[in-house]
Amino acid sequence: MGGVTQDSEEPRWLTASQRLAWLDMVRVLTRLPATLEAQLERDAGLTFFEYHVLSMLSEIPSHTLRLSRLAQLTSSSLSRLSNVVKRLEGRGLLAREPDPHDRRASCAVLTEAGMAAVERAAPGHVAVVRELVVDPLEAEQLSQLHAAHERILSRLDPASSTRPEWLEG
Numbered sequence: 537m538g539g540v541t542q543d544s545e546e547p548r549w550l551t552a553s554q555r556l557a558w559l560d561m562v563r564v565l566t567r568l569p570a571t572l573e574a575q576l577e578r579d580a581g582l583t584f585f586e587y588h589v590l591s592m593l594s595e596i597p598s599h600t601l602r603l604s605r606l607a608q609l610t611s612s613s614l615s616r617l618s619n620v621v622k623r624l625e626g627r628g629l630l631a632r633e634p635d636p637h638d639r640r641a642s643c644a645v646l647t648e649a650g651m652a653a654v655e656r657a658a659p660g661h662v663a664v665v666r667e668l669v670v671d672p673l674e675a676e677q678l679s680q681l682h683a684a685h686e687r688i689l690s691r692l693d694p695a696s697s698t699r700p701e702w703l704e705g
Contacts, residue, residue, distance in 0.1 A: 568668065575664045580657035585610065587657055589620055590629060590646060592700065594654045599646035602635050606644055608697045629653055 550558060573584040580587065592609050593599050601609070607617040621644050624630040629650035635641035646654075670678065689698070 571668065572661070572664060575660060576657060579660040580653065582653065582657055585612070585616075586620055586624060587654070587661060589617070589624065589644070590650050590654045591658070593630070593644060593646035594651055595700065599651065600633075600643050602638075603632075603642050603644055609700055611698050624650065 569584055576582045576584055576587050582590070588610050589606065592606060593601060603617060603621065604614060607614045610617060612620075621630055621632060625632055627649075629647060631645045631647055633643050633645055635643050673681065689696075693699075
């Protein structure tokens with residue numbers, strides 16, 4: 537990743553417009569998750585991360601992913617994911633099964649109740665995403681936002697390990 541190197545003598549400070557852009561991004565990164573979380577908790581009894589885990593599994597035909605891959609896709613540590621999977625398992629929304637290709641690994645499997653929870657939560661979640669992120673932007677602005685995210689993610693995740701393979705293309 538970029539940044540100040542050891543042999544740099546002077547840091548590259550942000551210009552006024554760069555600082556404003558950065559601080560606006562920080563505000564979005566702080567406020568948007570809290571707003572999404574509040575809506576999901578209120579309407580579906582799920583945290584944003586729980587919904588994200590369930591929705592990732594709902595998008596693939598088998599509704600099954602190895603925990604290590606699910607951790608990558610949700611940008612989570614395996615430890616955090618394991619705790620959430622345990623909680624969702626206790627609520628009957630997920631099951632944990634041995635990986636058929638490697639018995640040392642485990643898979644998360646979306647249950648029928650888990651799929652029903654996603655289907656109940658998705659309309660409200662998408663409505664808030666549309667209201668706050670998609671609808672205020674013109675098509676060109678949304679395209680630019682996507683391009684900016686791609687550029688930033690190429691530095692944070694050069695191997696694109698957090699991009700769901702079913703979204704390629």
